[in-house]
Amino acid sequence: MIKNVLATVLFTVFLAFPLFAQMTADVAFCGESLPDHLPAVKQRWFRILNRQAAQPTHLTTLKRRASVVFPVIDPIIASYGIPADFKFLPLLESAAVNRAVSRRGAAGFWQIMPETGRVLGLRVGKGRDERYDLLKATHAACRYIKQLHAQLGSWMLVAAAYNAGPNYIQQLRRRYPDQHPMAMPYRAAETQAYVYQAMAIKELLTRPLHYRQYFSEHILAQLSKTEAEEVTTQEREAILASYTTPEAFVVENLTATVVPKPVEEVTLITDIDIDEEAVAGAPVVEVGAPNGTEAGSVPAGPRLFTRRLGEESLTEGKLVLFEVVRPSEVNGQKVSVGDMVYAYVDMIEPTTGRVFLHTDRLVVAETQASINLRLVAVEKPKQPGVTLPPVSELASGWRLEWEKI
Numbered sequence: 001m002i003k004n005v006l007a008t009v010l011f012t013v014f015l016a017f018p019l020f021a022q023m024t025a026d027v028a029f030c031g032e033s034l035p036d037h038l039p040a041v042k043q044r045w046f047r048i049l050n051r052q053a054a055q056p057t058h059l060t061t062l063k064r065r066a067s068v069v070f071p072v073i074d075p076i077i078a079s080y081g082i083p084a085d086f087k088f089l090p091l092l093e094s095a096a097v098n099r100a101v102s103r104r105g106a107a108g109f110w111q112i113m114p115e116t117g118r119v120l121g122l123r124v125g126k127g128r129d130e131r132y133d134l135l136k137a138t139h140a141a142c143r144y145i146k147q148l149h150a151q152l153g154s155w156m157l158v159a160a161a162y163n164a165g166p167n168y169i170q171q172l173r174r175r176y177p178d179q180h181p182m183a184m185p186y187r188a189a190e191t192q193a194y195v196y197q198a199m200a201i202k203e204l205l206t207r208p209l210h211y212r213q214y215f216s217e218h219i220l221a222q223l224s225k226t227e228a229e230e231v232t233t234q235e236r237e238a239i240l241a242s243y244t245t246p247e248a249f250v251v252e253n254l255t256a257t258v259v260p261k262p263v264e265e266v267t268l269i270t271d272i273d274i275d276e277e278a279v280a281g282a283p284v285v286e287v288g289a290p291n292g293t294e295a296g297s298v299p300a301g302p303r304l305f306t307r308r309l310g311e312e313s314l315t316e317g318k319l320v321l322f323e324v325v326r327p328s329e330v331n332g333q334k335v336s337v338g339d340m341v342y343a344y345v346d347m348i349e350p351t352t353g354r355v356f357l358h359t360d361r362l363v364v365a366e367t368q369a370s371i372n373l374r375l376v377a378v379e380k381p382k383q384p385g386v387t388l389p390p391v392s393e394l395a396s397g398w399r400l401e402w403e404k405i
Contacts, residue, residue, distance in 0.1 A: 013182035018300035029199045030155035035180045044182075045196055052200040053214035058095075060222045063205050065096035069109070073138045083155055085372070088202045089162060092194070095379035097338075098132055098243045107131045109243070110141040120144055134243040164191040185246055224354040238321045239339060241309040276383040302330045304375060306341050306403040314355060314388070318345045322359075322400065331404060333371060339364055343377070353388045361403065374400040 027034040036042050052059070058322040070087055079205070090203075093111040094100035101107045105114055108131035114124045120140040122130040130136045148158040148166055160181060172184055185305065186192040187360055204211060208223035215223065230240070306322035314320070322341040331333065343359040357377040363370050376384040377400045384405075389398055 014067070025049055027199060027203060029159070029195060029202070030085045032156050032181070033153070034199070038180065038183055041180070041182050044193075045199075048196040049200045049203070049211075050214075051210060052197065052204055056215060056219040059201075059204055060219065062091050062096060062201065063223055064227070064231050064235070065239055066091060066205065067225075068236050069096055069134070069243070072134060076135070076138045077142060080146055081151075082142055082145050083196070083311055085155075085202060086145060086159070087161065088198050088205075091201050091205075092198050093366060098134065108137050109134055110137050112140060112144075116144065132243075154181055158187065158200060159195050160184070160191055163190065163194040207296060234319070234321065236344075238309050238323075242323070296347055302328075302404050304330055304335060304341070306402065308398040308400070314345050314348065316345050316348055319343070320345060320357065324362075325399070330373060330375065330402075333362075333373060335362065336364070341375075349385075349386065354385045355388050356385045357400070358384075358405070374405050376405050377401070378403050 027036075034041065034045060036045075041397070059310050066087075069090075073087055074084065077084060090096055090109050090111070093106075094109055096109065098109050100109075100111065101249060106112060107129065110130045110131070112120070112122070114131075116141060116273055117124045117131050117140060120143050122133075122136060122140050124131060128213075130140075145158055148161050149155065151166055152158055154162060157169055157173060164186065168187075172186070176184060180196055183210075205223065208215065208220055236375065258359075304324065305326040306327065307325050309321045309323055312318075320343050322343055324335050324337055324339040324341065327334070327336055340363040341359050342361045343357045345363070346356040346358055355377070358375065359373045360372060361370055362373045377386045378384055379386050381403065386400060
């Protein structure tokens with residue numbers, strides 16, 4: 001007991017130093033400032049900030065995705081009179097991955113529950129799920145956020161309610177009417193940490209120079225890039241393609257992707273970790289996987305399993321982007337879900353319609369590192385070339401297998 005009290009006193013004194021006072025002076029969420037006069041709040045803030053800053057590659061990945069998605073959703077959020085800071089919630093909810101599905105069934109960029117989506121006017125059913133439609137889902141999320149604010153009156157409480165539900169937050173507010181939203185005795189650690197994590201992501205992505213002591217010069221340069229410098233045209237198209245996947249394909253093939261919700265003092269889990277770690281102990285069979293292979297297992301043999309991004313027609317010499325859909329290992333190189341394959345169409349046989357594709361480059365989603373990996377598309381082992389599918393299949397995530405040349 002004495003040790004705990006002493007540790008608290010020392011930490012409070014530590015936080016009183018000018019550096020840390022400066023680091024909390026203008027930290028805010030939706031115009032509501034961090035109550036740095038409360039020692040418990042200040043301690044939790046720095047713990048969570050430190051843990052978020054300890055994930056530099058994850059932060060740079062979020063930064064790249066956000067640079068593409070934010071310009072799409074910013075005008076929608078503004079049209080509802082909602083503070084722009086709410087755009088950071090999806091980075092916390094889904095790591096800005098449209099195919100993310102929680103264990104409770106929340107889905108899409110905004111992680112909307114099926115029942116909530118229907119109430120908000122979205123079509124959620126077999127063959128069509130508008131929670132995966134970025135524009136429609138953003139409008140629905142904004143309607144929900146506006147309703148929460150009319151009920152709760154505080155944007156910070158609205159953020160907490162987005163995680164824990166409005167009824168629980170309203171009851172808590174009635175019991176503690178004078179308590180700051182960030183100091184509320186939330187029942188779940190996940191809810192306790194929620195606003196802190198949203199603020200930490202916002203701070204580290206928008207003001208990285210303010211926290212330069214956490215980062216190397218390389219990471220700092222990555223986080224300091226403007227939106228125009230953030231991604232190439234090809235990467236931008238690839239990211240946006242993941243938000244325009246036809247709903248039928250999403251419902252049929254992507255609901256096996258599970259993203260666990262973040263909890264206090266546990267780092268965010270991105271889509272890159274999903275199949276390798278998050279579903280351990282809860283195997284999910286991927287629709288269309290050969291021989292009933294579990295989506296979380298490493299397939300036998302040096303093969304790569306992908307789906308195409310984009311819908312353009314194929315021509316010889318064309319660059320085509322594919323996304324890895326199952327973890328694998330090729331030539332000793334571990335490949336994760338979400339990694340990108342840059343492939344080229346070598347030849348299209350005019351008589352048989354067979355297509356020959358090769359790739360010599362894979363980009364790791366988590367680090368954006370480029371790896372030399374020379375592979376060809378196959379239907380059968382040691383037989384390069386694949387049958388050109390119907391146009392409808394080309395437009396709904398053409399799946400290909402790849403093997404070493």
